[in-house]
Amino acid sequence: MNDLSPKARMSLPRQSMPAQPADERSHNFSEVNLGLSVLQAHQEALRCLECTHPRCTQGCPVGVKVKDFVALIAAGDLLAAAAKLREDNVLPAITGRVCPQEHQCEGACILGKRLAPLGIGYLERFVSDYEREHGVHTQAAKVPTTGKRVAIVGSGPAGLSAAGDLAQRGHAVTVFEALHEPGGVLIYGIPEFRLPKEIVRAEIENLRRLGVAFETNVVIGKTVTIDELLGTEGYQAVFIATGAGLPKFLGVAGEHLAGVYSANEFLTRINLMRADQFPDYDEPVFDCRRRTVAVVGGGNTAMDAVRTALRLGAARALLIYRRSEVEMPARREEIQHAREEGVEFLTETVPKAFVGNEQGLLRSIQCIRTEPGPPDRSGRRRVQPIADSEFEVPAEIAVMALGTGANPLIQASTPELATDARGYIAADPETLTTSRPHVFAGGDIVTGGATVISAMGAGRRAAAAIHAHLLMPDSKSDG
Amino acid sequence: MFLIERCEWLAPDIKRFQIRAPRVAQKFQPGQFVIVRVHDHGERIPLTIADADPVAGTITLIVQGVGKTTKLMNRLADGQPIRDVVGPLGNPSQLHRYGTVVVIGGGVGTAIAYPTALGLLRAGTRVVAIIGARTASLLIMEDEMRAASQLLIVTTDDGSRPGPRLVTDALYEVMKSEPKIDLVLAVGPIGMMRAVADMTRPHGILTRVSLNAIMVDGTGMCGGCRVVMGHQTRFACVDGPEFDAHQVDYDLLAQRNRAYREMEQESLRRFEQHPDWDMQWVAEQCRLAERHPEILVNPNTPPNSEAH
Numbered sequence: 001m002n003d004l005s006p007k008a009r010m011s012l013p014r015q016s017m018p019a020q021p022a023d024e025r026s027h028n029f030s031e032v033n034l035g036l037s038v039l040q041a042h043q044e045a046l047r048c049l050e051c052t053h054p055r056c057t058q059g060c061p062v063g064v065k066v067k068d069f070v071a072l073i074a075a076g077d078l079l080a081a082a083a084k085l086r087e088d089n090v091l092p093a094i095t096g097r098v099c100p101q102e103h104q105c106e107g108a109c110i111l112g113k114r115l116a117p118l119g120i121g122y123l124e125r126f127v128s129d130y131e132r133e134h135g136v137h138t139q140a141a142k143v144p145t146t147g148k149r150v151a152i153v154g155s156g157p158a159g160l161s162a163a164g165d166l167a168q169r170g171h172a173v174t175v176f177e178a179l180h181e182p183g184g185v186l187i188y189g190i191p192e193f194r195l196p197k198e199i200v201r202a203e204i205e206n207l208r209r210l211g212v213a214f215e216t217n218v219v220i221g222k223t224v225t226i227d228e229l230l231g232t233e234g235y236q237a238v239f240i241a242t243g244a245g246l247p248k249f250l251g252v253a254g255e256h257l258a259g260v261y262s263a264n265e266f267l268t269r270i271n272l273m274r275a276d277q278f279p280d281y282d283e284p285v286f287d288c289r290r291r292t293v294a295v296v297g298g299g300n301t302a303m304d305a306v307r308t309a310l311r312l313g314a315a316r317a318l319l320i321y322r323r324s325e326v327e328m329p330a331r332r333e334e335i336q337h338a339r340e341e342g343v344e345f346l347t348e349t350v351p352k353a354f355v356g357n358e359q360g361l362l363r364s365i366q367c368i369r370t371e372p373g374p375p376d377r378s379g380r381r382r383v384q385p386i387a388d389s390e391f392e393v394p395a396e397i398a399v400m401a402l403g404t405g406a407n408p409l410i411q412a413s414t415p416e417l418a419t420d421a422r423g424y425i426a427a428d429p430e431t432l433t434t435s436r437p438h439v440f441a442g443g444d445i446v447t448g449g450a451t452v453i454s455a456m457g458a459g460r461r462a463a464a465a466i467h468a469h470l471l472m473p474d475s476k477s478d479g
Numbered sequence: 480m481f482l483i484e485r486c487e488w489l490a491p492d493i494k495r496f497q498i499r500a501p502r503v504a505q506k507f508q509p510g511q512f513v514i515v516r517v518h519d520h521g522e523r524i525p526l527t528i529a530d531a532d533p534v535a536g537t538i539t540l541i542v543q544g545v546g547k548t549t550k551l552m553n554r555l556a557d558g559q560p561i562r563d564v565v566g567p568l569g570n571p572s573q574l575h576r577y578g579t580v581v582v583i584g585g586g587v588g589t590a591i592a593y594p595t596a597l598g599l600l601r602a603g604t605r606v607v608a609i610i611g612a613r614t615a616s617l618l619i620m621e622d623e624m625r626a627a628s629q630l631l632i633v634t635t636d637d638g639s640r641p642g643p644r645l646v647t648d649a650l651y652e653v654m655k656s657e658p659k660i661d662l663v664l665a666v667g668p669i670g671m672m673r674a675v676a677d678m679t680r681p682h683g684i685l686t687r688v689s690l691n692a693i694m695v696d697g698t699g700m701c702g703g704c705r706v707v708m709g710h711q712t713r714f715a716c717v718d719g720p721e722f723d724a725h726q727v728d729y730d731l732l733a734q735r736n737r738a739y740r741e742m743e744q745e746s747l748r749r750f751e752q753h754p755d756w757d758m759q760w761v762a763e764q765c766r767l768a769e770r771h772p773e774i775l776v777n778p779n780t781p782p783n784s785e786a787h
């Protein structure tokens with residue numbers, strides 16, 4: 001394996017990710033990070049201490065065998081490294097780019113105690129890109145078909161990973177998607193400059209090759225109900241993976257002025273509908289050029305929206321967040337990239353009202369400063385407004401990135417499907433079974449807005465549980 | 480992709496389409512709509528389902544060419560495919576057996592109101608229909624509406640038809656002559672719906688309107704279609720499209736609908752100068768459908784036979 005002494009390994013610096021220069025990339029939608037070179041990847045892999053009890057693996061929500069795949073990179077067998085990675089992670093090119101590594105694998109890596117942690121995300125991205133670019137793709141399942149049919153509702157990371165595992169076990173899988181293109185948040189939410197759509201499409205192509213069928217333009221609960229899937233449509237099990245797609249608003253005055261968007265709408269217009277290429281594509285979006293765009297929020301969605309605004313030519317791109325910068329839930333790398341690109345941060349601030357002109361167009365935002373208050377029951381400090389600290393920020397476009405809730409479409413059309421107090425579907429965390437027989441649920445529609453990797457983990461657990469269920473003698477036989 | 484089986488002009492700029500969409504046809508209830516994307520570079524627009532034949536697996540849409548996308552759609556012909564059709568979306572109209580209901584359709588609103596009128600009639604309601612247009616040649620679905628009502632009143636802004644000029648004039652007459660009106664349903668331009676609401680409010684007549692908010696996904700995901708009812712925010716695509724006419728904030732709806740006016744005009748100008756640019760996308764998808772007929776939704780193959 002790796003013959004360097006621990007000391008020698010620890011003397012190697014962490015490789016930095018080559019990226020487009022900030023002043024260039026803030027005007028285009030191409031990917032910001034360019035990927036490690038083969039040499040860099042090898043150097044980085046050499047840094048791993050190959051711990052006996054690797055903390056990195058414990059830190060990863062799906063337990064990726066980091067040590068093993070990294071050792072294969074160090075040994076120069078990149079395709080084997082990719083295969084090793086795929087044992088635990090079916091979307092590595094995606095998670096390598098979007099996982100909050102600093103809170104997961106890299107946050108736990110022992111190197112991080114004194115030095116920089118291993119660049120696990122960079123390496124994950126590197127090997128899976130290598131695999132994709134070298135024309136290696138998943139082969140069709142060799143197992144005999146079981147004759148069982150599974151319907152998957154929603155084509156985000158939870159649905160896609162469940163589909164892959166179930167197809168590989170010989171079941172006939174159909175994925176139903178409400179929008180005209182599969183991929184969930186990976187397609188309509190996360191922008192091209194952070195996750196090229198080509199990567200998501202390649203994963204979906206892989207699944208098609210495995211025999212997974214996709215039916216877009218089908219809204220389950222409207223076009224077809226869950227009961228019909230299990231009845232006339234002849235499926236033996238259903239996995240609900242519809243995500244947490246319901247946008248939230250602040251509930252303050254003026255929030256419905258023209259020019260105030262939800263992040264979902266703003267990002268969907270750009271990512272799914274390509275409004276950045278208007279009029280070559282028909283969907284319009286407010287012209288951001290020479291204007292100020294203010295995004296409210298501090299998570300990944302907020303960063304994506306504000307950096308998208310810059311790329312649409314905004315004269316000023318502002319981020320309004322109610323807490324301090326260190327408390328922002330977004331990935332560190334995104335916060336740093338946003339700063340480099342010229343996003344202005346207005347922290348410890350909340351909007352109080354949106355002000356429009358006589359045509360009902362947004363013109364400014366009334367804000368108020370906040371300060372930390374006493375901690376709430378979860379231990380997180382509350383935010384309280386500072387008296388008489390109001391001020392006004394001129395802005396023509398505002399984007400609300402305040403988190404999302406549960407879309408009630410399926411719950412409302414499926415009798416006896418139990419939900420929690422906030423409307424999310426109640427499902428067992430391990431078996432993902434719901435209150436309805438043959439119906440499983442996982443991903444953001446169960447947990448609330450979380451991460452790509454946790455949704456993928458849920459999809460894989462669902463696949464295992466559905467597989468076991470289908471093989472049970474008393475499982476549903478034919479339609 | 481979704482095949483246009485038949486289409487024909489109903490009036491200048493208004494065209495009726497019969498589109499093969501078996502899943503939608505099976506589920507359709509009056510009051511619901513679909514979202515359509517004509518081609519790969521197209522926007523998503525909502526269109527009401529005017530009628531459906533679950534056996535043939537077809538739905539009927541009636542499109543008024545007001546801008547780029549609707550005018551593009553109206554250039555399509557029999558046998559051409561439409562990229563995306565999703566639905567049925569929105570809540571169905573409530574088709575109780577009422578005593579008397581007045582159904583008002585202004586412009587293409589007539590097409591939107593028609594399936595509900597017919598549904599109400601079939602439920603045993605006495606339906607008085609009022610349909611209006613700017614001028615007689617723009618009137619649509621007069622025969623259909625006559626068949627879906629006990630009494631039909633036709634209005635034309637320019638008086639090219641004898642009778643009242645505005646639908647509100649007609650409503651005024653009906654309110655005087657009908658002993659009791661249980662419900663008024665008004666569908667049409669925002670100004671018309673507001674005027675109807677203003678007329679019925681003092682009399683406490685239950686009034687509903689179908690709101691034409693700008694939509695993207697139609698599933699409650701984007702919030703772009705939000706409308707305000709009293710003090711509450713509602714999403715027209717999932718909470719509507721029908722709402723209590725007396726609660727709607729019409730000014731806000733009108734403002735939000737104007738939001739993209741300049742870009743819409745630019746789009747339309749470009750399309751009228753170079754319709755061939757868009758027709759190329761259409762031709763491309765026609766070729767695709769010819770080479771791979773399996774991508775056209777076909778009611779005769781079970782929906783999932785593509786799988787294995």
Ligand SMILES: Cc1cc2nc3c(=O)[nH]c(=O)nc-3n(C[C@H](O)[C@H](O)[C@H](O)COP(=O)(O)OP(=O)(O)OC[C@H]3O[C@@H](n4cnc5c(N)ncnc54)[C@H](O)[C@@H]3O)c2cc1C
Nearest residue numbers: 154156157158178184185220243300443444450451452455
């Ligand atoms: C802008 C943005 C940026 C993000 N950035 C990151 C990041 O950097 N790192 C990270 O780990 N996480 C990130 N997240 C969160 C992450 O994307 C989600 O946690 C994850 O996608 C959830 O996966 P899912 O499969 O549960 O649902 P989703 O990805 O939401 O997919 C659900 C799919 O189901 C479809 N659907 C919904 N209802 C129906 C229905 N009734 N019938 C048919 N189809 C339906 C939807 O159209 C959608 O395609 C981000 C989220 C957003 C919005």
Ligand SMILES: Cc1cc2nc3c(=O)[nH]c(=O)nc-3n(C[C@H](O)[C@H](O)[C@H](O)COP(=O)(O)OP(=O)(O)OC[C@H]3O[C@@H](n4cnc5c(N)ncnc54)[C@H](O)[C@@H]3O)c2cc1C
Nearest residue numbers: 524525526527542543546547548549691692693694736743
């Ligand atoms: C629930 C519902 C049902 C409808 N049913 C019908 C119908 O049966 N027949 C019909 O002809 N029209 C119907 N409409 C209106 C139709 O959707 C618009 O005329 C169409 O979107 C205009 O697009 P355009 O590109 O041709 O015109 P544009 O020039 O883009 O717009 C003209 C006007 O249409 C509205 N509009 C634009 N884009 C959208 C959008 N994405 N969603 C909604 N409205 C938009 C705007 O108010 C705009 O001012 C319906 C609208 C709704 C909301």
Ligand code: SF4
Nearest residue numbers: 060064095099104105
């Ligand atoms: S999946 Fe995410 S958390 Fe797990 S090892 Fe890969 S980057 Fe780290």
Ligand code: SF4
Nearest residue numbers: 048049051056109110
């Ligand atoms: S904790 Fe860090 S050093 Fe140890 S095996 Fe994992 S990645 Fe390597």
Ligand code: FES
Nearest residue numbers: 697699701702716
């Ligand atoms: S159209 Fe997006 S929420 Fe209604």
